[in-house]
Amino acid sequence: MDSFTTPLLAGTATGALLLIAALGLALTFGQMGVINMAHGEFLMAGAYTAFLTQQVISNTDISILVAIPVAFVVAGLLGLLLEMTVISWMYRRPLDTLLVTVGVSLVLQQLAKDIFGAQGDPVESPGWLDGNVDVFGYNWPYRQMFTIVLALVSLCVLAALLKYSSFGRQIRATVQNRDLAETVGVRTRVVDRLTFFLGSGLAGVGGVAVSLISGTNPRLGTTYIISAFLVVVAGGLGQLKGTVIAAFAVGIATAFFADWTSASMAQVATFALVVVFLQLRPQGLFTVRSRGLA
């Protein structure tokens, strides 16, 4: 039982992290066709925010709760800045945004290295997250459960926002048909900007969760970004449920592969799995149907 529950539960926690990271990517990619390679660095910004919050509020029980909204705003503002200074000039060349944001990500990484040092800093987890619960012989740490809860709460808030708020309706309209949305009075560029804020902010929240597990590190973003992108590719665009399923599938599959072989072989296997999966569903799990040529 142990060799089954351990990877399953640990993988679910990894999947939850991937989910928070991938939600923002899927939003911006689905709506604007923009590939933000600096998204991982927003995750990093969230982790450093958690670290800094802890320097200000030394009570770790509270600081982590404060860090979550602060990280959301910090990463969101970074994203907004990126959108306004760089990406808004490039909506006609989506593939090129990929490279520009690679440049941004290099700069941000080096910046973090220069400010905080190449070595990572530990983020102390609050007392109420110390400890674990025994699940079929696996000592499941509260921190992993916290990640899952955080991911699910973020998901529910985002889903509710998309479904019930007028802003959410505008986002969905823009994703489905930008021209038509524009015609009925949706200011799509404003919507784009807000979506970018929202997606980047989510990465910041994810960063707080990451910091509890592995501390801060200038290269933290690169560890997660590729898996998060694979999640987006496998999940398909335009609908949250694809991202959700893909995130947990990738997280759990990687954990099982790692259990059977090694951590590095698990990466190879997951990559192969995504390529094979794309043979079956080249558009990903779910996609918004359109009448355009695929």
Added chain:
Amino acid sequence: MKSAVRTFGPLVAIAVLAVLLLVVAPSVLSPFRLNNLGKYCCWAIAAVGIGLAWGRGGMLVMGQGVFFGIGGYAMAMHLKLEAAGPEGIPDFMLLYGDGTMPGWWEPFRSGAFTLFAIVALPAVAAAILGWAIFKRKVKGAYFAILTQAMAVVFATLLIATIQETGGFNGLNQFTFFFGYNLYDPVNKRMVYSITAGLLIACLVVVWQLYRSRFGELLVATRDAEERVRFLGHDPANVKLAAFVIAAVMASIGGAMFAPIAGIISPSDVDATASIFLIAGVALGGRALLLGPALGALAVGYGRSTLSEQFPDQWTYFLGALFIVVILMFPAGLISAAGRAAGLLRPRRRVRPTAARPAGATS
């Protein structure tokens, strides 16, 4: 007359570059600088391939480090075995492993097999991956991300297999290159000349490809894939061919990189290294014939110079280069210079330019 200029002008430009690299550089540069130039040439060979796949084919290949690494490690394995002598095994395997050599190293004792592998391995790998991706019409950003994921996976795998591939340290300390002692400056110069010669050869190959029907079809696929399909061609095959050729070129560059740099390690082939290869192509002009090669030479030189003087700031330069060039000069600095020169000349009939940035229409 004019059409002759247009047809053979590029060939003349390649010839000028050949004279500069093969005649002028060896006579004016110190052995150290010449060896550095050799390194840039290796990157330039890979860049020529990227120019073909990305500039003309619209496929943003973000994992060329993998193919660079396949060639590099294949060559390095052979050099390692040559250094160990017949029946000998590489030193690091005694250090980290149990002193036995994995069976798949054995064929690389043969120089002929190594040369064959340098071309065949990346071709097969690229063909399998490309076939899986292009036939299912996965393209654009999806393709770019998959190739980058491939580079990440490849580097992780190398680092994890320290007993088989030297891990993080990579493979180094080569003494012989197909029987020639690498510590002899004359032989070093010969290795440089081979590399520069290969770069010129790759340029001639793409020059011929660009003016062939295949080149036309490739650009057509980049700009309007569906129309190509409706005309009865299979865009997947066109893209696959370009992807495979680009992979082989990257592999050749990597193969020469090992003896010139004296080392090949995961940091030469990972995602960051792949990005670095793209930087030169973007700078020089992705769709031009000479742009990728010249850009890669320039970025290579910039990397050496800047990281000598400001070791930490080099990353800022590389990042800024991407932001500025892609944002403001998507067709490359050479095109920008050409446009500026065009403003000074009296106005003429506008020639249709082939140097449209890929992705402009998608």
